[in-house]
Amino acid sequence: MKPPHLRDKQVLAFKHVMECGTVSGAARRMLIAQPGVTRLLKQLEHDLGFHLFERVRGRLVPTPEARLFHREVERVWTGIEHLRDTARRIRDREVGGLRISAMPLLGMTFLPDVLAEFAPAHPDTRIELATFRSAQVIEDVITQRSDLGFAIVADNDDRMDSERFRLDSLCLLPNRHPLTARERIRAEDLQDQALICFEPQDPLRLALDRLLDEKGVQPCRYLEVSLALQAARLVAKGFGIAILDPLSAKAFGENTLTLRPFEPNLGEDFALLTPRDQPLSRLARDFIAAFRQGFDQATSSSPAAG
Template identity: 90%
Template sequence: MKLPHLRDKQVLAFKQVMECGTVSGAARRMLIAQPGVTRLLKQLEHDLGFHLFERVRGRLIPTPEARLFHREVQRVWTGIDHLRDTARRIREREVGGLRISAMPLLGMTFLPDVLAEFAPAHPDTRIELATFRSEQVVEDVITQRSDLGFAIVADNDDRVNSERFRLDSLCVLPNRHPLTARERIYAEDLHDQALICFEPQDPLRRALDGLLEETCIQPRRWLEVSLALQAARLVARGAGIAILDPISARAFGGDSLTLRPFEHNLGEDFALLTPRDQPLSRLARDFVAAFRQGLEQATSIPLQAAERPA
């Protein structure tokens, strides 16, 4: 069977009529006369081999076939818009733009702080920071919608370049908690404590569960939360103690919390992702340098020797 020969202007006329509901509305959007839209629709129906509209009491009513076809037109149009957006980003990157995609852990607190220091030195540069789930960050870097990505990745992906970083753990305590007298917190210090933790599927929670099971430690009470901000606020109100990554602990801690190094390494890896076949621009390299410096400062923990609690 011969495939329909579709012309862009015909499909555009159909799309505009479906969205406006009238030929006159579509004509105004397309800046052409109404008979021109009608002609384009008739040509499209001829090429497709089925009717798109029925006229009922002076109104155009889409046929079931038109609604099915419109769904595909919308899907394709979204893809075309995505291509235009990709072309724009590539063009802007060539003249100094920078787009960064990041998982919430970094994108909500840490990277904005880095950008606040970085952006004033590049006043004429367009910089974008988007926050997505790690899966979307990886996809953005693979398709080069982003110059840099920060994500939690389980395995190496040969479609991107990646460099891994590890975040150690801090114990977050209310200021007047007895454990603030210690310079370092151990697993046994969590025994009989009210412990605020993440949901069971969270990597940090899984690591903590494994440590407590291995050491036969039993907290007095569990409080589950989804976000580090929630955990920090509960600790600040004296509801318990929590184990957090240093970035979240410092971002949400404030003056009402005390931070202590946690002896056991529960931290999770995250990766700095860059496109496999696209050399980094000078601007991207400068930002990576600023990121490294900021990460070193944000995760530095005093490592004074501490006596093991009795």
């Protein structure tokens, strides 16, 4: 025997009659005439091969078979409604997850600000932000442990797609430092200054060391730190001056220190990384758009952009 051929409208009519107890109530719910509901029920009974209702003193009474069938209809209908709701939430970006790995330069300064703007529009979405050195970020993206990564990348890697961004360099000064009188700070101005800088292997530190060697400039002392926020805090406390990127400088607060463009520009590139041949979710694409917008706003208003 062939399995019954069920039509959605027939099953819906049956469901409404079971819930309302009358054909007229089901007709009102379905916005059709009562004869239309009766016809759908008869078609469903024919397709099922058993009776669903009997008339007892003018009332429709479900048969035992109808009650068994209704339990399954409710179970399946609940599942369908759940699927519809899930599809809607996926469409509206309310579900899913996003894992982002970032080097400290972005993970501890700029990206939290982007997420603070982005996350409220996605209240049911799990978003993770992990901060690692660039080598670990790259590994996370390649192995797809992260959906997105932000890292300094020396060469292109055919296992990842990358979009490059440029960060200019700024000189951070204590508010009352004599060099704040200058519109721009040059390498020669660092002579005999207390310089707060990154560890020797850092790309910005390497570029700064090369520049100072070329110019014959000798700061009076070096104070080495691991993180940009450490450098900015020490500058604000008057321990010296630092060459940093605008995102780190602004994260600390421009009211507590003075920012000046630094020449020549020692800016460095970082990359937005995504797994190669792996389609991005709508959530990831939305976050990338929010990041680009925030980055453009932050860097266009930087003193280095003026």
